[in-house]
Amino acid sequence: MGLTVSGIQNTIAARIDLSGVGVHSGKPVSISLLPADADTGIVFQRSDVAPEHQKDIPAIVSSVGATDLCTVLGEPAGVHVMTVEHLMAALIALHVDNVIVEVDSAEVPVMDGSSEVFVDAIDQVGLVGQHRPRRYLRVLKEVRFDMGPCWGMFTPNETTRFEVEIDFDEPIIGRQKFASNLTPDVFRKELSRARTFGFMKDVERYWAAGFALGSSLDNSVVICNDNNIINPEGLRYTDEFVRHKTLDAVGDLALAGAQILGCFRSYRGGHKLNALALQALLSDTSNYEWSDVSPVSRSSAGRVELMAVKSPSFAPEKS
Numbered sequence: 001m002g003l004t005v006s007g008i009q010n011t012i013a014a015r016i017d018l019s020g021v022g023v024h025s026g027k028p029v030s031i032s033l034l035p036a037d038a039d040t041g042i043v044f045q046r047s048d049v050a051p052e053h054q055k056d057i058p059a060i061v062s063s064v065g066a067t068d069l070c071t072v073l074g075e076p077a078g079v080h081v082m083t084v085e086h087l088m089a090a091l092i093a094l095h096v097d098n099v100i101v102e103v104d105s106a107e108v109p110v111m112d113g114s115s116e117v118f119v120d121a122i123d124q125v126g127l128v129g130q131h132r133p134r135r136y137l138r139v140l141k142e143v144r145f146d147m148g149p150c151w152g153m154f155t156p157n158e159t160t161r162f163e164v165e166i167d168f169d170e171p172i173i174g175r176q177k178f179a180s181n182l183t184p185d186v187f188r189k190e191l192s193r194a195r196t197f198g199f200m201k202d203v204e205r206y207w208a209a210g211f212a213l214g215s216s217l218d219n220s221v222v223i224c225n226d227n228n229i230i231n232p233e234g235l236r237y238t239d240e241f242v243r244h245k246t247l248d249a250v251g252d253l254a255l256a257g258a259q260i261l262g263c264f265r266s267y268r269g270g271h272k273l274n275a276l277a278l279q280a281l282l283s284d285t286s287n288y289e290w291s292d293v294s295p296v297s298r299s300s301a302g303r304v305e306l307m308a309v310k311s312p313s314f315a316p317e318k319s
């Protein structure tokens with residue numbers, strides 16, 4: 001098995017400007033991704049807030065204010081940014097370590113309900129290496145978090161790996177599992193296009209409560225009567241539902257502030273479970289260690305070697 005972990009921090013090579021609709025507000029939103037210095041991390045800024053109320057909202061787990069319908073960073077009653085997970089997934093999966101995200105509203109635009117637009121935009125401008133080591137969060141022992149019938153678990157692993165399982169009563173979804181190492185190419189091809197999904201009965205309830213006002217067939221797979229997909233184009237992957245749940249987990253765990261070297265398994269998970277499982281991992285410093293010992297290559301003989309590589313790359317998973 002060939003395995004290479006990139007070793008240097010990256011930012012985007014040029015500014016990215018995107019606009020869309022906020023899935024909860026239903027209002028137009030513009031975001032700009034700006035190149036940032038090494039060790040900045042991913043930092044959100046609200047460009048619509050008066051200067052005296054401006055503050056940086058770092059995309060780390062201690063900023064998480066709510067996880068009910070989407071992941072909210074900042075103070076829910078104050079300066080915050082909602083629905084960060086699909087953008088965060090694209091950034092961490094493509095190895096963008098440092099970027100400032102300016103948003104002129106309280107939420108990141110939903111685009112098509114997946115990470116595809118963010119991935120395409122990042123790939124179009126490319127990355128710049130920053131000659132500083134990337135930091136990884138290496139899982140040292142098993143950490144499990146239970147929430148009713150749902151659970152999430154981290155186990156030590158040499159790569160970043162996700163094994164996500166869902167189990168819905170509705171037969172059109174049923175039981176689905178997605179398991180893979182996370183590499184930029186796996187994310188691009190297998191996960192980034194998987195869209196948010198929801199049930200018509202829930203959408204009507206959200207609308208009545210003033211949520212999901214921007215939700216539409218342009219940004220969600222909508223299921224009606226438990227067994228019909230309303231979207232005329234159908235599904236992008238036969239198991240698009242579990243792939244989207246995996247995409248969400250990639251984005252939620254990005255709030256560790258670094259790529260996790262370990263395996264994350266979950267059963268019937270969601271944003272809340274992902275956030276609580278991550279907090280459980282981080283709650284005890286004997287569960288993990290920070291590591292910039294990379295890139296690491298494990299030869300076919302199983303020997304670990306340090307390698308000097310100039311540009312970040314993940315070898316494709318060949319197992």
Ligand SMILES: [Zn+2]
Binds near residue numbers: 244
């Ligand atoms: Zn999502």
